[in-house]
Amino acid sequence: MAILITFPDRSITGGDGTRFSLPAMPAALSYSPLPPSGAWSYRNVSSPREDSTAPAESLACEARRPLVDATHPSSARVYDYLLGGKDNFATDRSAANKIEEAFPAIRTGAQENRRFLLRGVRYLAAEAGIRQFLDIGTGIPTSPNVHEAAQGITPEARIAYVDNDPIVLAHARALMVSDPRGNVGYLDADIRAPEAIVGSDLVRKVLDFDEPIALILSAILHFIPDEERPAEIVRTFVEALPPGSYVLASHVTPEHEPRLRPASAGYRDDGVRTRPRTAAEFERLVFAGRGLELVPPGVVLVSRWRRDPDEPPAPSPAEVSAYGGLAKLAG
Ligand SMILES: C[S@@+](CC[C@H](N)C(=O)[O-])C[C@H]1O[C@@H](n2cnc3c(N)ncnc32)[C@H](O)[C@@H]1O
Numbered sequence: 001m002a003i004l005i006t007f008p009d010r011s012i013t014g015g016d017g018t019r020f021s022l023p024a025m026p027a028a029l030s031y032s033p034l035p036p037s038g039a040w041s042y043r044n045v046s047s048p049r050e051d052s053t054a055p056a057e058s059l060a061c062e063a064r065r066p067l068v069d070a071t072h073p074s075s076a077r078v079y080d081y082l083l084g085g086k087d088n089f090a091t092d093r094s095a096a097n098k099i100e101e102a103f104p105a106i107r108t109g110a111q112e113n114r115r116f117l118l119r120g121v122r123y124l125a126a127e128a129g130i131r132q133f134l135d136i137g138t139g140i141p142t143s144p145n146v147h148e149a150a151q152g153i154t155p156e157a158r159i160a161y162v163d164n165d166p167i168v169l170a171h172a173r174a175l176m177v178s179d180p181r182g183n184v185g186y187l188d189a190d191i192r193a194p195e196a197i198v199g200s201d202l203v204r205k206v207l208d209f210d211e212p213i214a215l216i217l218s219a220i221l222h223f224i225p226d227e228e229r230p231a232e233i234v235r236t237f238v239e240a241l242p243p244g245s246y247v248l249a250s251h252v253t254p255e256h257e258p259r260l261r262p263a264s265a266g267y268r269d270d271g272v273r274t275r276p277r278t279a280a281e282f283e284r285l286v287f288a289g290r291g292l293e294l295v296p297p298g299v300v301l302v303s304r305w306r307r308d309p310d311e312p313p314a315p316s317p318a319e320v321s322a323y324g325g326l327a328k329l330a331g
Pocket residue numbers: 075076079113114117136137138139140162163164165168189190191192217218219220223
């Protein structure tokens with residue numbers, strides 16, 4: 001089976017000259033040179049059977065050209081920095097610091113989004129009986145990850161992760177340590193190619209499209225500007241879902257914090273485009289599709305969505321500045 005991991009010495013030099021080590025790869029993974037610039041190659045990456053930390057079947061991964069750009073910020077690495085992670089470069093920290101200057105509560109917002117995501121996954125596994133998850137825009141692993149939350153309740157849960165950032169790909173193995181009773185896969189792909197994602201062998205191997213699936217779009221759609229037709233992207237995903245599936249999504253909003261727009265503009269100047277949306281825009285974008293019915297409390301600030309009584313009090317709406325919602329596809 002072809003294997004494509006393209007960091008020969010497993011380290012990257014950042015724009016500031018710092019060298020970063022990537023997670024250890026299984027010994028049997030072999031190096032394959034980068035295809036010529038502009039050419040995209042798709043290959044299957046599978047884990048050797050001798051890996052003892054996870055069942056062989058769970059380590060399915062499909063990758064294309066991994067190329068870490070340490071000179072421009074990436075949304076995955078900026079988010080990692082805001083959540084206190086270590087997988088970021090000087091350019092990401094600088095972009096995050098600029099956002100933070102304009103919008104000091106950005107870290108609180110990121111943490112509240114993460115809490116919402118985990119509450120949503122637990123609801124889906126425990127209360128809705130969902131056993132399959134398609135998580136688009138996975139992010140750099142932040143424990144607990146979606147599969148840990150889901151398999152903590154349903155060990156047989158199957159999760160297909162999708163992201164287009166090479167640094168997330170570099171961590172794919174950490175993401176894919178599945179409970180032996182379940183299965184986890186990782187696809188290196190862009191949300192703007194939804195047909196390729198739902199039709200990919202990898203996703204079809206991990207998920208059964210005859211059984212309900214929870215589509216997760218957490219903190220990703222605000223990176224898709226209107227001209228890239230986010231509504232069509234969402235519709236393509238939703239139309240591929242079987243009846244009884246769910247859609248969980250969250251989205252940055254400018255409605256409660258006037259400083260959020262200038263903060264987003266600064267991010268854009270660094271090469272990352274964002275499109276904060278109002279509650280009405282977000283609801284129309286994600287939940288207006290065929291047969292989708294919002295689960296109470298509907299579209300609300302992520303901090304207010306089924307908050308557990310034992311969680312600390314919710315921060316102010318301005319600090320959170322993100323909406324979330326979960327809907328069920330009639331079936
Ligand atoms: C803010 S993080 C959210 C991570 C996680 N979903 C969460 O809510 O905690 C956004 C993620 O979306 C990914 N992303 C952004 N644009 C993307 C695209 N066009 N296709 C696939 N992934 C994308 C980034 O690489 C990053 O990992």
